[in-house]
Amino acid sequence: MIAKALRAGLLAALFLGHAAWAGQDRGPVTNLPLPRYVSMKAAEGNVRRGPSLTHRIDWVYKRRDMPLQITAEHGHWRRVQDRDGAGGWVHYSLLSGVRTVIVDSDLLPLHTRPDPGAPVAAKLALGVIARLGDCGPEWCHLSAGGYKGWGQKTALWGVRPDEIRE
Missing domain, CATH: 2.30.30.40 (SH3 Domains)
Incomplete structure (x- = not known):
């Protein structure tokens, strides 16, 4: 009984893990x-x-x-x-x-939180390559040149608009 439940849970996890690729x-x-x-x-x-x-x-x-x-x-x-x-x-x-991205807008502000009202930690120039971290529906966590912060997903090339990363 327990083995059957574990097998079902594993299959569900595998299915959900690949649901974004469906x-x-x-x-x-x-x-x-x-x-x-x-x-x-x-x-x-x-x-x-x-x-x-x-x-x-x-x-x-x-x-x-x-x-x-x-x-x-x-x-x-x-x-x-x-x-x-x-x-x-x-x-x-x-x-x-x-995963990396290219900044597709000039002086992209990197905020300390995924919030346009949050303090700006740095600004990235057009064409900068940044390491891609977590992404929500509108924001991605980036690191470049020793700076880290959250940038608007629409200003990046290298991540799908609907992509969520944790």
């Missing part, structure tokens, strides 16, 4: 949702026209921690795009699951 496409390799956000692990990464070393290099990403959106998977390759919509195929070893 209805999303899944990658054929990782079974993770597509699209999804990741970051550059390497300081430099070749972006290719196709998913193999024989495909031409179109350009090189040269910014560690830059957030990217994975839009497709093929073997060890991930098709990514940046905030400008540019992209191509990158080897998975160059990517990290650590």
Whole structure:
């Protein structure tokens, strides 16, 4: 009886843990949702026209921690795009699951609490890359350059508008 209840609770927890991904496409390799956000692990990464070393290099990403959106998977390759919509195929070893965002508005105030009336701890310039922490419906906790605080989600690229992170 107890084992049956535990099994039911575990299944419910697994289902609820993936409820945010319900209805999303899944990658054929990782079974993770597509699209999804990741970051550059390497300081430099070749972006290719196709998913193999024989495909031409179109350009090189040269910014560690830059957030990217994975839009497709093929073997060890991930098709990514940046905030400008540019992209191509990158080897998975160059990517990290650590979440970062790019500040998409100039002088984004970082508040001490997720409240527009809270004191401002710092202001982040347009294009700053910040580590992404918890996110509610409107605010995300960020850290960049030794500063921490809460910023408006609408001023960030690298997090879905409906994404909740705890």
